[in-house]
Amino acid sequence: MELTRHFVATVYLVHDGATALHRHDRLGLRLPPGGHVDRAELPHEAALREAREETGLAPTLVNDTPDVGSPTAQSIPRPRHLLLEDINVCDGSVGHQHVDHIYYARVDSRAIDPGPGEEPVSAWDWYTPDDLCGADVDPDVEELGIEAIRVVEGC
Numbered sequence: 647m648e649l650t651r652h653f654v655a656t657v658y659l660v661h662d663g664a665t666a667l668h669r670h671d672r673l674g675l676r677l678p679p680g681g682h683v684d685r686a687e688l689p690h691e692a693a694l695r696e697a698r699e700e701t702g703l704a705p706t707l708v709n710d711t712p713d714v715g716s717p718t719a720q721s722i723p724r725p726r727h728l729l730l731e732d733i734n735v736c737d738g739s740v741g742h743q744h745v746d747h748i749y750y751a752r753v754d755s756r757a758i759d760p761g762p763g764e765e766p767v768s769a770w771d772w773y774t775p776d777d778l779c780g781a782d783v784d785p786d787v788e789e790l791g792i793e794a795i796r797v798v799e800g801c
Contacts, residue, residue, distance in 0.1 A: 651742070651744070652682055652683075652742070652743075653747070654682050654683060654692070655681070655689045655696065655748075655749065656679070656680030656749065657694070657696070658790060659679065659697060659703060659753045660750065660753070660794055660798035660799065661753045661754070661756050664756075664772035665772065665795055666678065666679070666701060666703075666758065666770055667773055667791070668700070669765070675784065676787065679693075679696050679697040679701055680746070690723040692747075693749045698761075699761045699764060700765065701753075701760060701770070705751035706751055707749055708749075709724065723749065725747040725749055726748050728745065728746065729748060731746055748790060750798050751798070758770045773791060774795070775795055775796075778792055
């Protein structure tokens with residue numbers, strides 16, 4: 647089986663001590679907003695676009711790294727984490743992986759208003775760190791959700 651990899655971007659949205667996760671019907675998982683990086687799109691742009699499409703919220707990335715620039719180079723927001731995720735595993739062989747750029751962002755509201763074709767508002771919930779510890783989420787979602795809340799809230 648030939649291995650393929652796609653670049654994706656995920657953003658943990660934080661407001662008032664909680665992060666937003668939705669139930670992804672096809673995957674049966676609770677996940678933050680995110681998706682594939684489009685052609686000619688940078689990973690942080692994909693994260694922001696996906697968050698706006700999926701939630702209707704306007705996120706502001708939390709980026710605590712200094713900018714470096716020159717006439718021929720510019721800084722772009724660095725992801726908090728990079729994950730290599732196995733997506734398609736068949737008979738013990740990995741056929742497809744995602745290179746996931748993980749970002750953290752703050753939003754000014756919890757009023758989720760998904761765009762057309764996105765998961766309905768009823769699929770979304772806000773999770774505090776305590777909620778995440780008892781939730782039916784993968785360990786990486788729990789760990790990154792709690793970290794995102796602490797980073798964005800300055801705890």
